[in-house]
Amino acid sequence: MEIVPSTFLALAAVLLMVIRGPYGSIAVFFALTPFGAAAAFNLPAVGGATISVTDLAALTLLALVLLMPEGPSRLVGSMRAFQPGFWLLLLALCCVVAALFLPRLFAGETEVFGIARKDNTTGIVSRPLRPGTGNITQLFRMTLGFITFYALATLLRRRPEHGLVIGALSIATVIHFTLGWLDVATYAIGMSELLDPIRTANYAMLVDVRMAGLKRMIGGFPEASAFGYYTLGLFGFWLQYWLASPGSKRGAWMLAASTLVLLRSTSSAAYVAAIAFGMSFALFLLVANLRRTAERRSVSIAAVLGLLVWVGALGLIAAYQLVDPVTTYLDRALFDKLETSSGVERMSWNAQAWVNFTETRYMGAGLGSMRASNWLLACLGSIGIIGTGVFLAFLISIVRLPAPPDPAERVATIRGLKAGCAALFVSALLTTATPDLGKVFFALAGLAAGLSRGAVVESLPRLRR
Numbered sequence: 229m230e231i232v233p234s235t236f237l238a239l240a241a242v243l244l245m246v247i248r249g250p251y252g253s254i255a256v257f258f259a260l261t262p263f264g265a266a267a268a269f270n271l272p273a274v275g276g277a278t279i280s281v282t283d284l285a286a287l288t289l290l291a292l293v294l295l296m297p298e299g300p301s302r303l304v305g306s307m308r309a310f311q312p313g314f315w316l317l318l319l320a321l322c323c324v325v326a327a328l329f330l331p332r333l334f335a336g337e338t339e340v341f342g343i344a345r346k347d348n349t350t351g352i353v354s355r356p357l358r359p360g361t362g363n364i365t366q367l368f369r370m371t372l373g374f375i376t377f378y379a380l381a382t383l384l385r386r387r388p389e390h391g392l393v394i395g396a397l398s399i400a401t402v403i404h405f406t407l408g409w410l411d412v413a414t415y416a417i418g419m420s421e422l423l424d425p426i427r428t429a430n431y432a433m434l435v436d437v438r439m440a441g442l443k444r445m446i447g448g449f450p451e452a453s454a455f456g457y458y459t460l461g462l463f464g465f466w467l468q469y470w471l472a473s474p475g476s477k478r479g480a481w482m483l484a485a486s487t488l489v490l491l492r493s494t495s496s497a498a499y500v501a502a503i504a505f506g507m508s509f510a511l512f513l514l515v516a517n518l519r520r521t522a523e524r525r526s527v528s529i530a531a532v533l534g535l536l537v538w539v540g541a542l543g544l545i546a547a548y549q550l551v552d553p554v555t556t557y558l559d560r561a562l563f564d565k566l567e568t569s570s571g572v573e574r575m576s577w578n579a580q581a582w583v584n585f586t587e588t589r590y591m592g593a594g595l596g597s598m599r600a601s602n603w604l605l606a607c608l609g610s611i612g613i614i615g616t617g618v619f620l621a622f623l624i625s626i627v628r629l630p631a632p633p634d635p636a637e638r639v640a641t642i643r644g645l646k647a648g649c650a651a652l653f654v655s656a657l658l659t660t661a662t663p664d665l666g667k668v669f670f671a672l673a674g675l676a677a678g679l680s681r682g683a684v685v686e687s688l689p690r691l692r693r
Contacts, residue, residue, distance in 0.1 A: 230270040232428035238268035238281040242288050250292040250383055251392060257285045258396040261668055262404035264449035264458065267429040277365050278429040282667055286372050289379045299382075306381045312629070312677045313381060315622035320374050322615035323595050323663075327367040330594035330612075331359040338587040340598035340609075341577050354580070357593050366596030369664050376667050377674035384678025388686060390641040393675050394469075398482055401462050405485040407447035408455065408492070411435075415443050423448075444494045455489075456498025457655050461668055462486040464505060464651025465644040471513075472640035501655035508654065509647065577601050577661070581609035588612070595663065603656040607663045619663065623653065626673050629680040632687040638679065645676035 241260055245253035260266075260281050268284040271277045293299050306313040340357050384392070407423075414420045420435055427433050431450040438444065444452040463486040470479035490498060581600035584593045585608040592612030600606040607616040626649055631642040652669045 230272055232267050232270065233425035234263070234266035234281060234428045235269055237263070237266060237426070238284045241281060241285055245285065245288050245292065250289070250296060251387065253285075253289055253292055254380065254383065254392050255396040255399055257282070257289055258400040258671070259403055260285050261400050261671070262407055262448045262458065263426055264454055265429045265431065265433065265446075266426045266448065270428075270430045276430045277361075278431070280429060283372055286376045286379070286667060290375045293379045293382050302386060303378055303382050306378050306385060306678070306681075308681075310625075311681070312622055312625040312673065313378060315618060315625055316374055316377060319615065319618045319622055320371070322611055322618055323367060323370050326592055326611040326615055327363040327595040330588070330592055331357060331363055331597050334588045334591075334593060335359065338584050338593060339580065340584055340593055341580055341600075342598060357584075357597055359594075360597070362596035363594055364596070366662060366664065369662075370595065373664060373667050373670035377670040377677070380671055380674030381678035381681070384675055385682045385685070386678075388638065388679050388682025390635075390638040390679060393641050393645070393679065394478070394637075397462070397465060398478060401466070401482045401485055404447060404458065404462065405489055408445045408489045411447050412443055412445055412492075439494045442494055445489065445492050447489075452493055452495040453497050453659065456493040456495030456501075457652065457659075457666070458668060459486055459490045459493060460498055460501055460505070460655050461648045461652045461672060463490050463502070464509075465648035465672070467509070467644075468647035469640050469644035472643050473637060476640075497655065497659040501651070501658055504658070505651045505654045508650070575601070578605050581605040584609040585612070599661040601659055601661060603653075603660040603663065603665070606661060610663050615663075623649075626676060629676055630684060631680060632683045634687075638683060642676055642679050642683070645672050645679070648672045649676065 241256055245256050248256065263281050266281045267278045268281050269279055271279065293303060296302070307317050308314060335358050336356050338357050339354055341354055342360065342362060407426075411420070411423060414422045415436070426448055427435070427450070429450065434444070434446065434451040436443075437452070446452050446455045449455040449458065463483070466479055466483040466486050470476060470483045473479050490502060577600045581598060581602075582605060584598050585605075590608075590613045592608065592610050592615065595610050598606075598609050600609055604616070607619055611619070627646060629642065629646065631639045633639060649669055649672050652665060652672070656665050656669075
């Protein structure tokens with residue numbers, strides 16, 4: 229085990245979580261999520277694997293829940309039949325089978341794209357399917373997401389206080405915003421090494437990458453795409469929360485902060501995902517308003533947003549045609565992306581993932597055995613049609629979570645959490661290499677599930693009366 233500077237950050241966070249207790253730990257956990265490149269410690273003997281500060285925080289959160297009075301039974305209660313926790317439990321079983329047995333069952337029967345790690349760098353190589361450390365590490369990553377979901381769902385189901393959620397996500401947004409601009413500022417003055425103590429994970433740190441003359445913002449993450457993915461989840465949450473909470477100054481400020489760093493991230497994946505999410509979100513609002521009488525505020529917001537999008541599109545088209553730096557930047561970030569060697573390589577990953585799916589009789593090559601550049605193909609190629617079907621059932625159950633109408637701010641919070649999950653899922657559909665949607669996705673989903681179920685249970689006595 230390798231001790232690194234951020235180990236002390238992880239230990240301090242764990243101590244603070246123990247002092248604050250389970251509910252106070254929610255804010256601490258989310259405060260750590262922007263530190264995506266910070267390791268609690270590295271494991272050179274296990275293929276250079278990294279245990280991040282958020283990994284340790286997730287395990288601590290689970291331990292605190294289990295140590296609560298009747299904690300284990302409450303945790304099991306989050307697995308109620310046909311609720312999100314139930315589908316997630318089935319998915320966990322599928323992942324265990326896929327990681328431990330499928331690579332052995334289909335060993336040598338198909339070629340896979342897997343990770344080769346050497347000298348703190350990673351590369352993707354094609355090789356015959358066989359069991360490896362990737363199966364265990366990917367199962368561990370997925371398990372961390374599962375326990376994050378169950379811990380947060382259990383806490384919020386018991387105490388459906390939306391203030392806990394808003395406070396935690398506000399802290400995460402402020403820290404993420406600050407780290408993003410610190411990254412840009414320290415690079416501009418030639419002192420980017422100031423952030424080295426929080427860039428200790430055993431990943432390739434793309435600190436000095438530029439795009440069209442701009443330094444790519446990575447904040448507390450190892451690369452711009454990971455920074456953009458996390459930002460998109462915050463953006464989706466605050467967008468929906470602001471729309472559903474008239475007069476919320478906090479929602480407006482947090483939305484502005486997340487939008488600013490999303491635009492500055494220079495992540496092409498985040499840009500495309502934001503456009504796809506924005507179009508889907510607008511379509512959803514349109515359909516929802518057609519099904520009921522639209523409020524004047526909703527109509528006004530839709531009209532203003534439509535006008536801004538139209539004017540912005542015209543301005544962007546004009547700038548692309550007339551201003552050379554804008555033309556260069558957009559070509560580099562979006563339009564020429566698929567023609568690069570990276571784009572061609574990722575398309576080959578997707579093609580091979582489909583081959584893995586068919587050559588393993590639709591059962592998958594095993595969790596952690598292969599990579600793609602699309603969440604759906606990564607699922608099909610890894611955990612097969614059964615595991616993918618269960619995963620989709622889990623996602624649908626999150627979308628269908630009810631939100632009792634009182635109080636209105638709690639309804640806005642539940643809707644915001646679902647929107648954050650949707651934004652991350654859209655991004656994953658475009659670029660994610662494995663079935664793992666990340667701890668932040670499962671954290672948002674867990675908060676939504678717990679808050680929704682707690683609100684429903686809380687409303688039952690009133691309905692009976």
